[in-house]
Amino acid sequence: MSDYIKLDSEKISEGVKTITELGGHGILKCVQCGACSAVCPGVKAGFPVLCRLLIKKVLDGQLEEMIEESSSWGCQACNRCTEVCPQGVRPQEVVFAFRRYQANELAFSTSAITSQMNLHSYGHAVFSDARELRKKVGLAPEAPTSAYNEKAQKEIQTLLENSPMGELGLY
Amino acid sequence: MEKLGLYLGCNIPFKAPDIEQSFRKTFPVLGIEVEDLEGATCCPAWGTAPSFDLDTWCAISSRNIILAEDKNIDLMTGCNSCFGIMSEAKHFIEDDPARKKRVNENLKAIDREFKGTSNIYHISHVLYEKVGPEKIKESLVYSLDGLKAAIQPGCHILWPSDVYHVKEKNSFFPTILKELTQALGAEVPHYSRLEFCCGMGGMRSTDVEKSLKLFTDKLMSMKEEIDPDMIVTTCSSCFLQFDMSQQILKERGMIDFTIPVFYYTQVLALAQGFDPAQVAAISQTPRDAVISEIQSEKRKINKG
């Protein structure tokens, strides 16, 4: 029986503090009932460390050990968990706080890079030159969004560059 | 005529502009004037700012809401994710005076200020609450009588219900899209996985096989339980998932059928008699046959 988790009170408070500061305020209210995991599409699809189990691991002081865990990126942000939690934990906020912890340590999948770059350049996470397609359906070729609006692009670049995201070297 | 700001998001203007065209055609017929929010950006999508920094998420979302505030109008979005993300951001800002102050500090750099005077609606809420099924019925040229639709409301207009100001009576048994689709004359039977997730979103970009597994469960539930003529959704992300992923399952030999998929306002526009080459022109899953069926002579409504 060497494979046990040694509870370390310092690591527990450190983990709870990190998650709380990043937006997971309700984490300490969790009673591990599992109602959230029962309705979670992420868990159903096979990403196990969401909702109840993610919270349990943080409460056991395992935050650092989970840094490469990909389950959080499978979260749909659907908030079914938030709706059913009898304790008001708002588990989705905990999952996203955990994601922020990972992202700020640059522990996210490379597939996330393109959308960050697109957001910075065009103001759109998803962007493709759709001018021909738009004309085909009778619309103005250039959508009235930031994609074709330099002032708007400058604005979003300012917001991103002045934020903690600007310090990660993504742009 | 009530005026509303049309927030387009990313999927609709760049991947499915025929959905955008269906908004521009159908709303004026129903007495809603659609005004563009020039320079709007991404909501921002869950995988971007919301995954990095809560205040940055709120600043970017609030900038989009400010575009509507500046025009003194409410905002409506056709994408569930945009609706969820911007509604939650608004809630995070208004719930925490310190955050509101920080966000407004950040917005100063671009000479903007968030006040919180504009509400956020999803297009389905506008159609249901401001227009209403009766008025929709009156606007029709063709009836969908005898056609069967499987509806897909999508997640982000349902939960978390406490931050949305327009909501279902029971978010695990949604009826808004059902009533809107019935207003077209279609039959909308219940199927057991109606409120299930389709697997689009973060799940699809993280692990496409897991996403397809959820999608297959949902699709088979529709097919086996109600065998619909079409799938109708009010989420642009769900639309793309149903449209693209049926093709993948078909190519893999996992299904021997496909079901045409429409965004709600596309079927509405077709039933109002608009040109399919403008309002329902782009899809991977074939839908020409059902489009011709909808706009067939025998379905013309006799207005006496």
Ligand code: SF4
């Ligand atoms: S928000 Fe994420 S963790 Fe919560 S139920 Fe949805 S997929 Fe699961």
Ligand code: SF4
């Ligand atoms: S539903 Fe709430 S209390 Fe129950 S395990 Fe999930 S987060 Fe904890």
